[in-house]
Amino acid sequence: MVKLIYRFNNFQTQGNPKEKNILGGKGANLAQMAKLGLPVPPGLTISTTICDYFYKNNKKIPKKIVQQTKKEIAIIEKITKKKFGGTLNPLLVSVRSGSRVSMPGMMDTILNLGLNDKTVIALKNNTSNGRFAKDSYRRFIQMYSNVVLGVESYLFEELIENYKHTKGVIQDTELDENDWDGLINNFKDVIKQKTKKNFPQDVNEQLWGAISAVFLSWNSKRARTYRKINYIPDHWGTAVNVQAMVFGNMGENCATGVAFTRNPSTGEKKLFGEYLLNAQGEDVVAGIRTPQNILTMNKSMPKIFQQLKKIFKQLENKYKDMQDIEFTVENNKLWMLQTRSGKRTAKAAIKIAVDMVKEKLITNKEAILRVDPNTLDTLLHPTLDEKAEKKIIASGLPASPGAASGKVTFSADEAERLKEQMQDTILVRIETSPEDINGMHAAKGILTARGGMTSHAAVVARGMGKPCVSGSSAIKVDYENKLFKSGNFEVKEGEVITIDGGSGKVMLGKVPTVKPDISGDFSTLMSWADKYRKLKVRTNAETPTDTKTARDFGAEGIGLCRTEHMFFDEERIISVRQMILSKTPEDREKALTKILPYQKSDFFEIFKIMNGLPVTVRLLDPPLHEFLPKTDKDIDDIAKELNISHHDIKSRIIELHEQNPMLGHRGCRLGISFPEIYQMQCQAIFEALAECKKQKIKLVIPEIMIPLVSTAAEIKILRSLVDKIAEKFQKANSIKIKYFVGTMIELPRAALRANDIAKYADFFSFGTNDLTQTTFGISRDDSGKFLNDYVENKIFNKDPFVSIDDKGVGELINIATERGRKQKKTLKLGICGEHGGDPASVEFCEKAKLNYVSCSPYRVPIARLSAAQAYLKKK
């Protein structure tokens, strides 16, 4: 038979502290403390299984549980020498929820249960403290009535406020025993009026009312919402902990407090916390009295303080982690009420992990697993000063972390102009396009009204390590009048705003930021991660700045150098446009000849920085129309410059227009239609290599990548194009050059035909952005319109553009890996989509046995840590 109720006390503890899924987090920790012999008030845990049963059986508690609980209450009675409902020495209990993971404030708790008109008298007598007893009773009535009986809190609060007004006092503490007595009667009247019943005097009725209420609170609206946001499954359910009450407010030899075993903000190994003498737990939180630093307890309660210190050490040794603790001192006796791994900042997480290795508490492998890679992000970007005042005017998606302030500007040109004047700007656009790249470079941050976490703005901003808030749908951008509105706020061009790309918040004015301090512990942890990971970590970069940043962050190569970004430079775009507007291959080649030296020098700079590490160069990918001007004015400018008629340019733009550019004339399809473009790009790569050789720079082996392949024929044709250029170049220059040719696997058909394609490819790089788009048939740019509906309906547990969809896209990656390697054992496999910097996706890549992941420069450390974790978890 499955055990459903678990006893915990200092004599016998039945639950296995490791089984959080059965005991809930709180129950497991109580069981652990009890097993360690720490002073834990005795109690019982009703397992999460019953929650499921409760919902499946018309919200009834099974009889067996009622009987077993009675038995357990008797055990508590025996240990405490008190009696539940007893009129001499009554046992009071707390009833608390406890689910597998912490859902702070989401579910209900009831304290002081067991009080009624009779037991309250006993409590008064035993404590010789009438005010304490009555105050406890009225607190219980309030809590119980609200949680179990559904009487709204404000009704009680109003009564108290009115009474205090009449009596002419301000603080609750100014009310005495009689005052509370009177209020208790008033409370009872309200309850009778609202529920048509008297407040229950039967303590068992109280108990089962409370337990049911805790189960019911699992499905409260706020709990469901919290779970939705945090991807917590509904079927987990909550456990219920029933535990003997202890009181920190029975006199001056009582106290209550919360503490962390180490500083959760800095990680410093020093007790951190606060306590209040003669108080209940909620008083510490409520902030009516100012709690004292825990260290002062050394003077006020020296024995207890020493005992606490010892317990803290014991708990850290057991959990091998920093603990977040609650305790109560009742008449000079310490009671431990809760322990759990404490939440901490990224900085603290790293310091604690590294320190604990030094202390030999954990191994460096464990240390690696302790730090959530996603939190590293906050260490790599400037963050808003937490203490500063903020006027939040809108919010959007936290698309690229970091904070930035600057003058609002609505065009890339204006952003560039202001940058020349050394002014900081925030580029605000409905959405961005590749034409905005220069403006994005010039701006300190980017804010868009449309577009998801993987929209153009988001992807480019992350690549640049620039803060970005995307899809802030409350914002109405009015380009014409150069302003944007958000609710009642109207922000004009030139006004200063601040964006926080970590939280998605948009604020008025300049909010001060603090520069992060990447301590030595950070690099210590990273060096351990590097030791254990199998996956190589490369970066997606195409500018010397990005390349340099990525190298500093530990990138071991470039996994994706997007050559088209190089085309947008102001000096070159004119030749690029001339190339596109060419009517014959000859004219096109002429224009390409002008672009060649630029590309060559781009590659040279990158090769120089990478100094022998592999560089994957993707040949031109986006449809040509992306490079053409969009406004009539721009068209006029080009027309003048190229001596072509406005009409001709417009015709070409119309001709190149596409219904679905994502599925259009792009990628290798351009290489097939206009081989001269790819020829020029290969020529530039080889010339850059030759230049490196001349300058005695360590040679990289370029990996030339053909994008958007869906058939073996495409790569076959284009590979032979590359080989021909290489052969010609080597002959003409009498030098030997080493290079690889491979392809992106970013279409379902490419994955399925990987066996054929691998014949002509030295490597595969999974382009998971496009592979996700085509596998799901979802355009990431347009997904904003329904992604919310999809998350709300739990159709997507996670945005598949953020974390690899392992069941669909993942199967295609596995198919391609298997078929590709079957054809060619030496095939090198990597991933270069946005997913390369997502820890869950990195874990997938490790399982899929890829050779490397590639991500934006600022995510390189995250990928390094994730890769190590993935490898360690697999083992």
Place this chain on the structure above:
Amino acid sequence: MVKLIYRFNNFQTQGNPKEKNILGGKGANLAQMAKLGLPVPPGLTISTTICDYFYKNNKKIPKKIVQQTKKEIAIIEKITKKKFGGTLNPLLVSVRSGSRVSMPGMMDTILNLGLNDKTVIALKNNTSNGRFAKDSYRRFIQMYSNVVLGVESYLFEELIENYKHTKGVIQDTELDENDWDGLINNFKDVIKQKTKKNFPQDVNEQLWGAISAVFLSWNSKRARTYRKINYIPDHWGTAVNVQAMVFGNMGENCATGVAFTRNPSTGEKKLFGEYLLNAQGEDVVAGIRTPQNILTMNKSMPKIFQQLKKIFKQLENKYKDMQDIEFTVENNKLWMLQTRSGKRTAKAAIKIAVDMVKEKLITNKEAILRVDPNTLDTLLHPTLDEKAEKKIIASGLPASPGAASGKVTFSADEAERLKEQMQDTILVRIETSPEDINGMHAAKGILTARGGMTSHAAVVARGMGKPCVSGSSAIKVDYENKLFKSGNFEVKEGEVITIDGGSGKVMLGKVPTVKPDISGDFSTLMSWADKYRKLKVRTNAETPTDTKTARDFGAEGIGLCRTEHMFFDEERIISVRQMILSKTPEDREKALTKILPYQKSDFFEIFKIMNGLPVTVRLLDPPLHEFLPKTDKDIDDIAKELNISHHDIKSRIIELHEQNPMLGHRGCRLGISFPEIYQMQCQAIFEALAECKKQKIKLVIPEIMIPLVSTAAEIKILRSLVDKIAEKFQKANSIKIKYFVGTMIELPRAALRANDIAKYADFFSFGTNDLTQTTFGISRDDSGKFLNDYVENKIFNKDPFVSIDDKGVGELINIATERGRKQKKTLKLGICGEHGGDPASVEFCEKAKLNYVSCSPYRVPIARLSAAQAYLKKK
């Protein structure tokens, strides 16, 4: 050892007539005739294997072949009692190509080989016909010099023309022996001058020159182009046939002719052909003399005629097919030179197949396999009168067969206006959108400047059975000035043009058409096909007209009823737009309430016609912006009608704009975001069913189809939505209704997750249009820009939007079928993409074990025949 040379004559024939891949078509047929004992001049066939060898070995003929050929020539000498190069009775031979499939006119032939300055004298003496001998020699020199030596033909033609001019004659026949003698000397001079060598007198040198030239002609530019167009693999190669010459021009007891054993145009069982007395084969073709009807031979050469008739019957009995025959009569002796299955019209194909079953020549299974399903198309649409004069002004893709004439109109509204005036129109658009539907209905035919074989215009036109020429890129449409230009032609609105959707031609003025006569043979053949096919054939239809047409053509249900087409009707579009412009679910429901009765009556009409057959109704699929107005004027109209500001409508249009609508907020994503739309549609379906019940119409079981599913959660949610509406409806109306719920599998992820999805689906319908788009990552609307490059580079052997790509898309269909049926044995599987009417794709569906195919009404007979063929081929 592999045999490389095959002898054929009336004593011994080595080749197996079935091995066309070795002997080539001509060689196989010669071998067959020889085996039948028909009078075939003796000869030899060099197998196609040597062609491959030839190209792989530096274009050399292996020595072994030279030796064996010598031996075979000796055999021919023995039979003919002539000597190759002999000066008494010289053997002359023809050297002809012969590949696996006929490539008419693509490769080279040399006749009269073996003539030189000496043998020509012998020929003269033996035939007592000096003019014949010299004429034969000069023909040989011309042919050989052109084909083998590369001397251009016009040089010889010029010499003859000049000579005739000098002599003052017009016809070649007016030149005598001496004239040819002189010209032969002039020819030789030209050859010497151009090739620096004398014309070869060695007959063996002549022979090997000719054989090599035939092999070389396999790779001539025209042959390669022909193969590319007709998807003939390059590696097949050609065989070479060397055969003793016979002459139909040695005197009045000689003749030459061509004949069909039945009429290739009508299929009538009656000899059909023509001949010339005293002539060479090329004279029949050249048209200088008018050939006589073959039937007159009964008088001119009665014995030969009887012999021919007998042979024709013998050949038909052997090949069990109508034969296309060439023969020569040399000195009253009949020689058979060629036989092959004759090309025929669709009408003839059907009549011949049905007749031959009646004649017990073939079985009805064989008859089914005899008719190319694609050709049926020409029988189902009116066709242009072949005899009429035509002024072709442009050409495009043959997007939907049939011919139509009408006044050019550039807008859907104008087409409708003219239709009310009973005027025929051709709707000319750059491309069409769903808004043009009414205009397309009103017009007699559609012509677009952009868009492929599966563009909106093409798909809708085929669905309507309306002629369409799409992607006619030569056409420049000028909406503003209401005209289009094509080359030097300018066609204004109101001028009449004719389009031929079968050939893709656009003609000025009205070209008369003929209505096809679907004879009883057609339905006989169809009834046999129905007997043998396993696949059910449904149709894609949503209007009563289409539904009726499809039923008449034998559709067994509707596989795809696209409800959005019903939204475009003028009366309803306003409510549809109101619905889209609604800001709250309540407003949306109000607008939907107005649409409900229309949808109900649509469904009722369709259910009535289908009379109990299954009907698959696809819930709303396209993105909402497709329904919104596009021009400022239209926006104004709507604004007035709905009392909304122009600005508000424009904002909504901008808000709904999508980068890649194909991958946007459409399909079931609409159902998730706006469940009230799907609710209304289900309500309409159920109300229509109730109406049928009331009117005692046989009830269909509707199959409600959820489009664009990529996760099980989507179909789970939407299925429960349908079930809820059904339950409510049944309760409210106290009736029982039967229905199925299923999904389209049109995204790669849906195919991969078929196991999960099948839990909530009663049927899968493969939407191969979108599945092809997403699997390849190609937008069919945009593919026109590179599809040509792809076909030219042999990347696509077939347009994957026309014939299912069995290696990619096909694998996904197989995966989905297997996984879906594993989850649910009873799962019904069909296909409803455009591919459903493509014979090769139907064959794929039969292999994939689907239950049905669904296609546009006019392709239903094609699908029926294809399904039968697929089943018979599989067995």
